[in-house]
Amino acid sequence: MICSTGGARSPESSVASPAAAITPSPAGRPAQTSSPSAGPSLENRPVTGASPSGAGPAPSAAPTGPVGAVGAAGALPRPGEVGRIRAGSGAALPVISAIPTRRKVVFLTIDDGWEQDPGFVRLVRERAVPITVFATRDAVEARGVPDPGAAGGRYVGAGKWAYFRELRDLGVPIEDHTLTHPNLWNLGPAAQRTEICGAAGVIAGEIGRRPALLRPPFGNYTGTTLRVARRCGLSAVLLWTASVQPGGKISYQTPDKRLRPGDILLLHFRANLARDFRILLDKIERRGFELGNLDAYLRAARVRLPVASVPTAPPTPAVPSATPPA
Numbered sequence: 001m002i003c004s005t006g007g008a009r010s011p012e013s014s015v016a017s018p019a020a021a022i023t024p025s026p027a028g029r030p031a032q033t034s035s036p037s038a039g040p041s042l043e044n045r046p047v048t049g050a051s052p053s054g055a056g057p058a059p060s061a062a063p064t065g066p067v068g069a070v071g072a073a074g075a076l077p078r079p080g081e082v083g084r085i086r087a088g089s090g091a092a093l094p095v096i097s098a099i100p101t102r103r104k105v106v107f108l109t110i111d112d113g114w115e116q117d118p119g120f121v122r123l124v125r126e127r128a129v130p131i132t133v134f135a136t137r138d139a140v141e142a143r144g145v146p147d148p149g150a151a152g153g154r155y156v157g158a159g160k161w162a163y164f165r166e167l168r169d170l171g172v173p174i175e176d177h178t179l180t181h182p183n184l185w186n187l188g189p190a191a192q193r194t195e196i197c198g199a200a201g202v203i204a205g206e207i208g209r210r211p212a213l214l215r216p217p218f219g220n221y222t223g224t225t226l227r228v229a230r231r232c233g234l235s236a237v238l239l240w241t242a243s244v245q246p247g248g249k250i251s252y253q254t255p256d257k258r259l260r261p262g263d264i265l266l267l268h269f270r271a272n273l274a275r276d277f278r279i280l281l282d283k284i285e286r287r288g289f290e291l292g293n294l295d296a297y298l299r300a301a302r303v304r305l306p307v308a309s310v311p312t313a314p315p316t317p318a319v320p321s322a323t324p325p326a
């Protein structure tokens, strides 16, 4: 199912609060607060933010060209632009919900995989859109209950993993969103390991590259999640700062209701994703933002990612071109 059923975080939850993840917002940005408009169709907002350190920029980490093999499209960080994201404490992974930069750049992530709009793959190819995908096995393989909130619960296409291999071939990283999309708050270490490591293994087998990032369903995780995910070989937990609803409407997690530099946007694979995506891309561009290459920005923020291993033949690297406003 899609990430649409998350309610309010339960007060008794054991959600982790690793010191590395609880840091002030980047300078000039208000601290995140609960979105007063968050409705039942939204995923929970993440509780933690990116971790810009006071250690200054990381010029040596800033790449000068497309980094590795994944996510080859999109804006790349300039030297000194990106603050450092501190490593997780002890055996825990870092938790990231925004990229510490003042440049007007945002990052697009797409979750689950119930609906597989072929037009979306064409759009990513034609406009060289940098995206990162978080795939849930049961959604991709249509094993469970279809998403009732999208297109009446019908599947668009039956591409299964082939659909994601098409995206991979465009340079899109396919990351870990568990096997069955559970609320990890409710699972012990063994069950979390099954969900997280199991999905990493499935993705490695189907895509040919092990995932490096975990997005816990509903944004819910525990300290156990951060340790288990590291033992599964993952490098970071990636949350988000705003979600995008059908029609391209952005639901902000912050009171000012504006895109901010470094925001990570969450979408879902939906029946009309290509149509909605065009609206969103135009909206982002009209507001003067670029789309960033998440992999390159994470590396510039000194997140320890594995060496990219998948050969790609991305389209001409370019930021999405403008189209006339409707």
Ligand SMILES: [Zn+2]
Residues within 6 Å of the ligand: 001, 002, 003, 111, 112, 136, 177, 181, 217, 218
């Ligand atoms: Zn999800």
